[in-house]
């Protein structure tokens with residue numbers, strides 16, 4: 001039997017993975033606006049949070065055969081959904097959907113699914129860096145340089161002290177796989193961790209290198225950018241240098257199979273207790289004007305990602321000042337880019353534009 005999600009405009013917002021690291025942040029933010037239903041494999045772990053915010057919590061194991069049914073007003077995926085169960089159920093039931101977990105290939109698969117089952121509700125694929133915040137800020141800056149971006153460059157400073165859940169390592173564990181980017185209007189394949197260089201991000205001179213993130217696929221489509229590049233570095237340049245040195249040995253290529261999975265994942269996942277999320281977005285307009293934004297969230301990357309998901313929820317529910325329309329979209333196609341920075345500030349995120 002299939003999972004059954006049936007749209008109910010008065011029902012709760014269903015957050016799958018809603019008591020995980022990002023999910024908990026989103027649950028606390030979203031509980032101020034809507035009734036919530038949290039789902040995961042072990043609902044007992046989410047009980048205290050559910051009690052804290054007055055939410056319900058139920059079991060839905062996306063790896064187990066038992067079907068799930070609910071009548072939500074919207075659903076947010078904050079856990080990897082390898083078989084697209086949440087998306088398929090949302091498409092079948094006409095439920096507004098937001099996802100923040102998909103890497104580029106999985107986002108493309110979601111788009112293919114929307115071709116097979118055309119959505120009757122909004123489907124927001126908001127998996128770009130920090131739940132689409134990088135893309136939203138790029139749209140806001142593009143608006144300030146005349147509405148069209150020729151180039152978008154995003155540089156991320158990943159705080160090694162920050163929290164990250166077990167489910168997030170899969171996104172990072174693709175450093176042996178080349179991916180396609182658009183640069184100077186042409187598409188080409190690049191290798192993760194190539195293009196290393198130093199960028200000043202919020203006063204920190206940070207060594208960054210390429211990483212595959214979905215906004216490099218969506219920004220050229222949605223904003224018409226000829227160039228979209230995202231690079232990432234750790235808060236300690238020696239750690240980035242060590243990762244780049246490991247890449248030079250070819251480890252991420254020859255070690256990319258199952259045999260080295262646990263070694264790779266232990267290298268990529270050693271979370272801390274909490275840090276600051278920091279990202280720089282540079283946009284060059286078609287008119288040659290440039291704008292830079294530095295986005296800082298002292299509550300860390302899980303909170304910033306949750307803010308991205310929250311803004312996504314408002315959008316698919318038609319609560320961000322524009323009517324929500326059925327169909328797939330990306331965060332950077334935001335109807336009111338002028339309001340983006342204001343919405344981020346309101347959520348405790350600092351954005352400095354120069």
Ligand SMILES: NC(=O)c1ccc[n+]([C@@H]2O[C@H](COP(=O)([O-])OP(=O)(O)OC[C@H]3O[C@@H](n4cnc5c(N)ncnc54)[C@H](OP(=O)(O)O)[C@@H]3O)[C@@H](O)[C@H]2O)c1
Nearest residue numbers: 017020021022040041042062079101130131165166167168
């Ligand atoms: N777009 C971005 O910039 C961005 C940033 C950060 C994170 N993310 C993504 O957000 C996701 C969550 O990351 P996280 O750090 O919050 O991970 P996490 O702390 O491990 O949280 C995962 C949550 O999902 C539940 N879960 C795990 N496996 C499940 C399954 N098979 N079926 C149903 N529920 C399951 C877990 O609870 P149970 O163990 O009880 O099932 C937990 O509540 C990851 O996919 C990550 O890549 C995206």
